[in-house]
Amino acid sequence: MNNSDLAQILIRAVQEADSSERLVDAVQELAAAGIEESVPTLIAALGYNNPGAAVAAVDGLIAIGEAAVSPLLELIDDYNYGARAWALRALAGIGDVRALDTLFEAAKTDFSLSVRRAAARGLGTLRWHQVPAEKLESIQTEVLEALLLISQDPEWVVRYAAVTSLETLAIAIAVTLPDQASRITNQLQQLLDTDADLGVRTRVKFAQQKIQQQQHQEVFAPKRKLQETEVEVPHRGGGRR
Amino acid sequence: MNSSPQKFEDLSPTGNSGDGESLTVEQAIANLESADLGLRFYAAWWLGRFRICEAAAVTGLIKALEDEADRTPEGGYPLRRNAARALGKLGDRQAVSPLIGCLDCSDFYVREAAAQSLEMLGDPICIPALIELLQVGLQGEQLISQPDLSQPYEAILEALGALKATECIPLVKPFLEHPIELVQYAAARAMYQLTQEPIYGERLVKALAGEKLQLRRAVLADLGAIGYLPAADAIAETLAENSLKLISLKGLLEHQVKHTATSTLSDGAIKVINLMDSLL
Numbered sequence: 001m002n003n004s005d006l007a008q009i010l011i012r013a014v015q016e017a018d019s020s021e022r023l024v025d026a027v028q029e030l031a032a033a034g035i036e037e038s039v040p041t042l043i044a045a046l047g048y049n050n051p052g053a054a055v056a057a058v059d060g061l062i063a064i065g066e067a068a069v070s071p072l073l074e075l076i077d078d079y080n081y082g083a084r085a086w087a088l089r090a091l092a093g094i095g096d097v098r099a100l101d102t103l104f105e106a107a108k109t110d111f112s113l114s115v116r117r118a119a120a121r122g123l124g125t126l127r128w129h130q131v132p133a134e135k136l137e138s139i140q141t142e143v144l145e146a147l148l149l150i151s152q153d154p155e156w157v158v159r160y161a162a163v164t165s166l167e168t169l170a171i172a173i174a175v176t177l178p179d180q181a182s183r184i185t186n187q188l189q190q191l192l193d194t195d196a197d198l199g200v201r202t203r204v205k206f207a208q209q210k211i212q213q214q215q216h217q218e219v220f221a222p223k224r225k226l227q228e229t230e231v232e233v234p235h236r237g238g239g240r241r
Numbered sequence: 242m243n244s245s246p247q248k249f250e251d252l253s254p255t256g257n258s259g260d261g262e263s264l265t266v267e268q269a270i271a272n273l274e275s276a277d278l279g280l281r282f283y284a285a286w287w288l289g290r291f292r293i294c295e296a297a298a299v300t301g302l303i304k305a306l307e308d309e310a311d312r313t314p315e316g317g318y319p320l321r322r323n324a325a326r327a328l329g330k331l332g333d334r335q336a337v338s339p340l341i342g343c344l345d346c347s348d349f350y351v352r353e354a355a356a357q358s359l360e361m362l363g364d365p366i367c368i369p370a371l372i373e374l375l376q377v378g379l380q381g382e383q384l385i386s387q388p389d390l391s392q393p394y395e396a397i398l399e400a401l402g403a404l405k406a407t408e409c410i411p412l413v414k415p416f417l418e419h420p421i422e423l424v425q426y427a428a429a430r431a432m433y434q435l436t437q438e439p440i441y442g443e444r445l446v447k448a449l450a451g452e453k454l455q456l457r458r459a460v461l462a463d464l465g466a467i468g469y470l471p472a473a474d475a476i477a478e479t480l481a482e483n484s485l486k487l488i489s490l491k492g493l494l495e496h497q498v499k500h501t502a503t504s505t506l507s508d509g510a511i512k513v514i515n516l517m518d519s520l521l
Contacts, residue, residue: 020454024480051454051480051481051482051483052480055480082482085483089483089521092521113484114482114483114484117484117487117521118521120521121521156491157484157487157488157521160487160517160521161521164518164521198495198498198499199491199494199495202494202495202498202506202510202514203514203517205506206506206510206511206514209506
């Protein structure tokens with residue numbers, strides 16, 4: 001049996017599932033097969049209002065990776081915010097920069113807090129090595145501006161997600177945009193001092209620790225750091241988890 | 242313990258929160274006495290939703306607890322229900338005694354709203370009245386033989402747990418066997434709060450593996466409310482919306498932070514943060 005036959009069988013099992021548990025099982029099996037043909041079915045499973053099936057489908061889409069990005073961007077459901085949040089989660093997990101405009105728009109303007117949350121997270125998980133060197137600074141600046149804005153969202157969970165992304169961005173721009181780094185540290189300090197939500201303030205503390213650890217490593221172990229980076233680069237370009 | 246996901250999801254004041262009509266504070270307070278019963282009902286909800294803590298709002302809502310004009314065909318009091326719910330959100334202790342009075346109301350939902358709001362107001366003076374209502378379902382220290390559904394036991398048990406009413410442990414415990422699962426969970430939640438014994442937290446963890454999504458959602462809220470750290474992995478893995486898992490885990494995180502003397506993050510807190518990050 002080739003991949004295509006297998007995909008058809010697994011897709012049919014999803015379509016014919018007649019209980020919530022069977023659906024979860026069928027989507028899990030389809031996701032585990034990791035076949036590109038299954039992408040539209042996995043995307044459809046994001047909209048079944050079945051969190052178990054959606055989690056499995058998101059995992060499957062992330063595993064398929066780049067090949068799932070265009071269909072996700074095309075099939076994103078403008079009328080079902082639950083499905084949209086899962087789709088943005090998948091895009092965030094893949095980290096492909098083609099999703100950037102969708103992430104910006106969703107994080108800033110979507111009415112659903114779960115969509116804004118997933119998009120805010122996605123801005124922190126972009127795979128920067130995909131970006132051509134000459135565009136890197138301008139795109140990182142754009143992401144920084146967006147995250148500074150999103151970190152003032154009225155919903156705690158969106159601010160929380162923005163903090164996780166400010167953390168990873170601070171670490172990413174320590175090399176490329178060192179003069180912008182203070183904007184992140186200032187914003188984090190401001191959140192720590194003024195945010196109404198204890199959960200958000202706690203996450204800020206953790207982010208500050210992570211950023212400091214990173215700076216510490218750069219100051220005290222520059223050589224080791226360089227070596228690690230050199231070894232790591234070809235890896236990162238390769239397969240997706 | 243309200244198992245509706247809407248309690249948690251997408252009720253952002255900046256988003257489509259459904260406030261089709263925008264009111265001013267003055268209008269809302271005035272509308273509590275409008276000839277239009279619909280406007281009264283809406284105004285009571287609105288004052289709570291936007292937490293209008295002004296004295297005139299509190300006075301108006303307390304007065305609405307005795308409303309006779311707005312009745313359902315079954316004899317319920319819609320305006321009283323909304324007023325009771327709103328008063329819990331406003332945090333004004335003046336409402337405590339009138340809400341205790343509502344525990345005698347003939348309308349189940351008024352009693353339920355009053356118990357929930359008394360929990361929020363946190364004044365232990367209401368404990369004897371709550372116990373009295375709890376005892377409707379008991380013969381001595383056992384459940385009465387016919388399963389009793391006449392009282393809002395979920396809300397009562399939750400309130401007694403939150404108010405740290407340790408004197409009523411023997412009265413709470415029998416409700417672990419109540420035929421309604423949500424009542425059992427409320428009892429487990431209260432027993433954990435009153436005794437700090439892990440057996441009650443574990444009872445809730447076990448319920449996360451249950452069949453019904455609605456019940457899993459309710460248990461997520463319970464575990465978040467009691468901040469039971471050993472539940473962290475089970476919360477992250479249960480089949481439910483990430484939004485609800487995140488709120489539950491935030492409850493664990495905040496509980497950790499509040500109960501750690503040092504300013505450094507505990508291992509438990511860091512574990513919860515990592516789980517939360519993975520669910521964003």
